[in-house]
Amino acid sequence: MPPAIISPSQLSPSVLASDFGQLTAECKRMIDGGATYLHMDVMDGHFVDNITMGPPVLASVSKAIPGIFMDCHMMVAKPEKWVNAVADAGGSLYCFHIEATDDPLPIIASIHARNMKAGVAISPDTPSTAITDEIGHAADMLLVMTVYPGRGGQKFLDRCVPKVAELRARFPEKDIEVDGGVGPSTVHACAHAGSNVIVAGTAIFNAADPNQVIAQLTATVNEAQRQS
Numbered sequence: 630m631p632p633a634i635i636s637p638s639q640l641s642p643s644v645l646a647s648d649f650g651q652l653t654a655e656c657k658r659m660i661d662g663g664a665t666y667l668h669m670d671v672m673d674g675h676f677v678d679n680i681t682m683g684p685p686v687l688a689s690v691s692k693a694i695p696g697i698f699m700d701c702h703m704m705v706a707k708p709e710k711w712v713n714a715v716a717d718a719g720g721s722l723y724c725f726h727i728e729a730t731d732d733p734l735p736i737i738a739s740i741h742a743r744n745m746k747a748g749v750a751i752s753p754d755t756p757s758t759a760i761t762d763e764i765g766h767a768a769d770m771l772l773v774m775t776v777y778p779g780r781g782g783q784k785f786l787d788r789c790v791p792k793v794a795e796l797r798a799r800f801p802e803k804d805i806e807v808d809g810g811v812g813p814s815t816v817h818a819c820a821h822a823g824s825n826v827i828v829a830g831t832a833i834f835n836a837a838d839p840n841q842v843i844a845q846l847t848a849t850v851n852e853a854q855r856q857s
């Protein structure tokens with residue numbers, strides 16, 4: 630059993646599954662439905678084979694929804710390049726991929742210098758040990774991808790779950806996020822391995838009752854924390 634988790638649960642709907650033509654309304658709908666974060670999937674067409682949105686769109690959302698916590702998942706080839714633009718756009722958390730840089734510590738420092746939380750993500754084929762003790766302690770959040778980044782609606786990769794447990798054992802005080810294929814049938818494994826920040830896209834946006842799914846995912850994490 631992993632050590633007791635002290636970080637509160639957060640539910641972060643992935644806007645990749647939203648109607649981008651109604652993005653602000655979709656984000657409001659999620660917050661009103663019980664989400665605490667909004668997972669903003671920023672893709673630049675280089676790190677992954679897809680393009681989504683950038684700082685101008687983030688700025689529109691933060692302007693329309695003051696106080697929103699934008700959990701910005703930067704699937705970009707040069708993560709050092711966008712820190713200031715995302716901060717200026719109202720980003721709350723800047724999470725970059727360890728595979729996209731040879732020098733993560735200065736990026737974490739630059740994120741903190743702009744008063745954002747710093748996240749470090751690992752793709753499915755990257756071992757959790759790529760997040761060294763030094764990197765993990767410097768970051769605020771560690772993201773374990775449970776699908777290959779780039780698209781929503783993919784099948785959850787169970788083989789990534791042990792990485793959550795390994796990181797939780799080394800970093801009991803950090804936020805640990807899971808992203809990809811997470812929904813009512815897969816959240817239990819993530820939560821019991823030690824994840825406290827849950828990203829879900831299609832499971833929420835495609836649901837008949839999104840608020841019920843948000844409540845169910847949050848309750849599963851809270852129950853896992855009570856049992857830890």
Ligand SMILES: O=C(CO)[C@H](O)[C@H](O)COP(=O)(O)O
Nearest residue numbers: 643778779781782810830831
């Ligand atoms: O980062 C992502 C893809 O790169 C998405 O956030 C992720 O896939 C969530 O979507 P779903 O819950 O539908 O799998």
